[in-house]
Amino acid sequence: MDRGRIIFLNGVTSSGKTSIVEAMQSYDDPFFYVVANDLFENTIGDKHLRTDYWKYLSEAIIMMYHTAKVFSDHGKHVLIDGILVERPELAPHYEQVKKIFEGYPLEIVELHCPLDICRQRNLERGDRREDQSEEQHRIMASDIQYTYSVDTSQHTPEECAEMIINTLFKSE
Numbered sequence: 029m030d031r032g033r034i035i036f037l038n039g040v041t042s043s044g045k046t047s048i049v050e051a052m053q054s055y056d057d058p059f060f061y062v063v064a065n066d067l068f069e070n071t072i073g074d075k076h077l078r079t080d081y082w083k084y085l086s087e088a089i090i091m092m093y094h095t096a097k098v099f100s101d102h103g104k105h106v107l108i109d110g111i112l113v114e115r116p117e118l119a120p121h122y123e124q125v126k127k128i129f130e131g132y133p134l135e136i137v138e139l140h141c142p143l144d145i146c147r148q149r150n151l152e153r154g155d156r157r158e159d160q161s162e163e164q165h166r167i168m169a170s171d172i173q174y175t176y177s178v179d180t181s182q183h184t185p186e187e188c189a190e191m192i193i194n195t196l197f198k199s200e
Contacts, residue, residue, distance in 0.1 A: 031133055032104040034096050035060075035196065036125070038112050038172065039139030040164040041156055042149035044180035044188065045109045048139065051189035052107060058197055061099050064109035068092040086117035093128045100132055112136075112169040122169040135196050138177040139188075145181045 037045045049062050068088040069077070076084045089110070099106040112122050125134075146161035157163075176195050178188040 032100040036108040040161040042146040043139040043141040047185035051185040135175040138174040141180045
């Protein structure tokens, strides 16, 4: 059985990851499962998140990557809704991702969105700190080898989803 594709949507909060995931999941072909930082954060009790947030979240994120591999091993395409940040608990995060997914069909897609637009989206959402995107941007991994990039300030989530699918699945 062929492995399913693993598409890592990498971007700061409010860059449009979850909206693009939802748009990509509206397709019948290709069909996508999803794993997300937020989903795996919910596997950790609040007490532990308050005690040592990054320790526990980092462990859950690594488990998330291994879960994505299980989907792929079963021939299923999977989207990762996440962000490659270089925190001491994960460092070197990007290198770990490359090692974990070695031999797997991993595509990392950059979701670019100007930080002032992310800031406005954070304010509109009300469930994020105003400067949360900037904070994440400061610790985001550098020198990532992206397969593709979309500007979520210039295109709707549906347009971004279509561009990603057309680019990554056009030969199928």
